[in-house]
Amino acid sequence: MKKLIGKLGLKLLGWKVVLDGDVDNLDRCILVVAPHTANLEYILGNFAYWSLGKPLKVIIKDQHTKAWYGFAIKAMGGIGIDRSQKNDLVNFVCDQFKKEDFSLVITPEGTRSWVTRWKKGFYHMAIKAQVPIVLGAGDFGKKEIHLGKIISVNDLETRTYEDIMSELEEYYNKITPAVPENWNPKIY
Template structure:
């Protein structure tokens, strides 16, 4: 049902699904989604991921999971996190991946929809600790495409090598608000 809804959502707005990966080969991963400059990114991303049948989860402020609509946020894959508590999110996220048979854990390393001088690097440490690859997802507003296009292995690679590869990938992706997307991520 979600596949049909996802396809319909993208068709209505004239967007296309762009998937260059064999998803059957990826049981679990850290799914980096960028650029993240608008709330619309969530709409297109969810539609694309539903159409692909991706078993996704994402961390979200726990305030979004507690009110009457919290049920729906959880059904969309939201995991409420109280960010005022001093928790080791890398360990929590890596344990979640390790204990799951099939999970794409969404991460938006810009950390905000506003301009960010550099990305947060927790996604790299989560992938390393959980021993899973990083998969790159995107929304390209110029091309009106959303999808997955690259697997970035983390084993035996430095943070700088990974960030350089990711930065090169996102150079030709156009954000909804390009002035808010810093293409120099580190």
């Protein structure tokens, strides 16, 4: 059912999915999504994953999973986290990957507003959980959702953080964000 909803949703909105790598890259990974400048990216990303029949999860404020509509958030892959508490998200994510295979969406900007640099948690999560980083982006200029470019576990272990971030920066500089003034193309 989700596959049908995803395909129909993308078609109605006039968007298409562009795979920048093997679709199987999306089975078990940290999915880094950027630029993160609008809420619509969440809906488009879900439609894209659903259309491909892939499992997707996202960490969000637990107030959304505990609210009256929480059942819908959980059904869309929402994992509630109490942000008022100090959480060990790296180990939490690692434990989740021990239980099942999925893609975990991380928006390293941490907000839809302009930021000076990305947060590093996604990088540490991927290393600890021994899963690749896969890149995802909504190009609002072309109405394309890009998915699948992979930074392998081997790359994470053998390349420097700066080298990987340079590659990500180059990749995302080709993407047109929904709200360009909220995007800082210098990510680290």
